[in-house]
Amino acid sequence: MNQLYSDIILEHNQNLSNKHELKDFTLQEHGHNPSCGDDITLQADIHNGIVRDAAYTGHGCAISQASADMMIDLIKGKPTAEALRLVNLFLDMIKRKETDDAKLEELEDAIALKNISNMPARVKCAVLAWHTLKDALEKKEENR
Amino acid sequence: MNNVRKDFPILTKKVNGHQLVYFDNAATTQKPYQVIHAIVDLLEHYNGNPHRGAHTLSMEATELYDEAKQAVARFINARSADEIIFVRNTTEALNLVARSYGEANLHSGDKIVIPISEHHSDLVPWQRVASKTGAKLVYMYLDEEGHFTDEDLAKIDDHTKIVAFAAVSNVLGMKRPVEKIIKKAHQVGAIAVLDGAQSAPHMKSDVQKWDCDFYAFSGHKMLGSAGTGVLYGKLELLRNMEPFLSGGDMIEYVQEQSTTFAEVPFKFEAGTENVEGAVALHAAIDYLEAIGFDAIEQHEYELTRHCMEGMLKLPYIHLLGSKDPKEKVGVISFTIDGVHPHDAATILDSYGIAIRSGHHCAQPLGHHLHVEASNRVSFYIYNTIEEVDYFLSKLPLVRKQMGFKD
Ligand SMILES: Cc1ncc(COP(=O)(O)O)c(C=O)c1O
Ligand SMILES: [Zn+2]
Numbered sequence: 001m002n003q004l005y006s007d008i009i010l011e012h013n014q015n016l017s018n019k020h021e022l023k024d025f026t027l028q029e030h031g032h033n034p035s036c037g038d039d040i041t042l043q044a045d046i047h048n049g050i051v052r053d054a055a056y057t058g059h060g061c062a063i064s065q066a067s068a069d070m071m072i073d074l075i076k077g078k079p080t081a082e083a084l085r086l087v088n089l090f091l092d093m094i095k096r097k098e099t100d101d102a103k104l105e106e107l108e109d110a111i112a113l114k115n116i117s118n119m120p121a122r123v124k125c126a127v128l129a130w131h132t133l134k135d136a137l138e139k140k141e142e143n144r
Numbered sequence: 145m146n147n148v149r150k151d152f153p154i155l156t157k158k159v160n161g162h163q164l165v166y167f168d169n170a171a172t173t174q175k176p177y178q179v180i181h182a183i184v185d186l187l188e189h190y191n192g193n194p195h196r197g198a199h200t201l202s203m204e205a206t207e208l209y210d211e212a213k214q215a216v217a218r219f220i221n222a223r224s225a226d227e228i229i230f231v232r233n234t235t236e237a238l239n240l241v242a243r244s245y246g247e248a249n250l251h252s253g254d255k256i257v258i259p260i261s262e263h264h265s266d267l268v269p270w271q272r273v274a275s276k277t278g279a280k281l282v283y284m285y286l287d288e289e290g291h292f293t294d295e296d297l298a299k300i301d302d303h304t305k306i307v308a309f310a311a312v313s314n315v316l317g318m319k320r321p322v323e324k325i326i327k328k329a330h331q332v333g334a335i336a337v338l339d340g341a342q343s344a345p346h347m348k349s350d351v352q353k354w355d356c357d358f359y360a361f362s363g364h365k366m367l368g369s370a371g372t373g374v375l376y377g378k379l380e381l382l383r384n385m386e387p388f389l390s391g392g393d394m395i396e397y398v399q400e401q402s403t404t405f406a407e408v409p410f411k412f413e414a415g416t417e418n419v420e421g422a423v424a425l426h427a428a429i430d431y432l433e434a435i436g437f438d439a440i441e442q443h444e445y446e447l448t449r450h451c452m453e454g455m456l457k458l459p460y461i462h463l464l465g466s467k468d469p470k471e472k473v474g475v476i477s478f479t480i481d482g483v484h485p486h487d488a489a490t491i492l493d494s495y496g497i498a499i500r501s502g503h504h505c506a507q508p509l510g511h512h513l514h515v516e517a518s519n520r521v522s523f524y525i526y527n528t529i530e531e532v533d534y535f536l537s538k539l540p541l542v543r544k545q546m547g548f549k550d
Binding site for chain 2: 004005007014036037038039059060062063119121122125
């Protein structure tokens, strides 16, 4: 329990540098957990297949907010295909499909959310931003 | 009141290494042995399909079911057990009224008036009646502490056909001026629909004194089992209403192309009834009546007062609704500065304390107050002052674990 709200999660929850609206964005997606009320809007500015910038707005619990912040740190500057791969790796970690810490290191700070998989009540909070990004990237792919 | 705890086996449970402190009673209550044994006893000795067979078990099940109905009628002071319809829960009861009364009787230009604090169960069905009939759903917005204002009551006017409200709000925990609002509804020729989900467990219900036209409540929130709720309706209204669901057990004669329906209340109870639930509710009523609502109200008042006093000392805690425990029935909703309710609930759960977090199925109230999510503790007969003290001692740790240095 004390590990759930670790310093690293609290830091990302309190860090507001990724929490704002983007002036220019090519992608926007809304994500919502009806059962618990976490609600975020994700924006990204994608050019030539690279995530140039990304940010989020909204409200929710520390887990949902920290998770969104960590994800944005991770995907900024990466090609969209790479971002999508990392999103899937994160979702596999939460589903306990991928448990190898050596592989999960790639997720950087987001590896701190690994233990959420033991807390069914909070899994939805942790995956909200990642699912939202995945939906948005996959929609974008379809529209091409 | 101190010796009731031994009747509730679940209260000895350990949660995350701590003794369970169950403060989510407004969501559902725990069950005493008396209720658990009543269900087991039915299933072991008297289980049959009621109102159908001529054999002994069917007749025994019928008798237990009908006795439960009589117990409910006495419990809320109905004129007769014919005014009692067993449904699944409050939600189904309110949907029955919305469909069978609302949709049949309302027209474009009519008004349905409800407070902004209503549970989705007493709100979404009225939205649907409004959209189907062209009637208008009008909200009473209440004052900052959640009281009805004169302006609110003035919304109940000559165009109003239905006034619906909870006798006790599940978020604010406040007792409503039931008779005053019902009188106002009747003055303009409207019917009054009372959501009793949070009143039936905590105070004496008296449908004749209140003069409500319908009263809905859930067995599971008052020691009974899930799946049995009650709709009380005045007989003359029920008689003039169309059935809600149709099928077995609600008929008189069925021909190839037409059917005549059974009398009230059977007209509204289609299909095999939940006898287990009825028997459980009967046992729950017996249990509560043996304690008596005077003692229950006094006990819950002490807990509420003590808890509110302790919380008001913490500058980062903000209570929703009235700050006067006398206006409440053991429900306290609050926010903690800088801590989202989900996180608070998770941290308190790590100490074995069960509280509710989120929108409490009252999103329009949350939007109106700009409090999208909140925490809620709610007490019942088996909670103790020691549990409240334990909760108050852990509350500051929530802020601490979220990184605040108070
Ligand atoms: C005031 C109020 N109305 C209606 C309901 C719905 O009850 P049920 O889910 O048993 O239908 C509740 C339960 O949370 C409630 O508190
Ligand atoms: Zn959450």
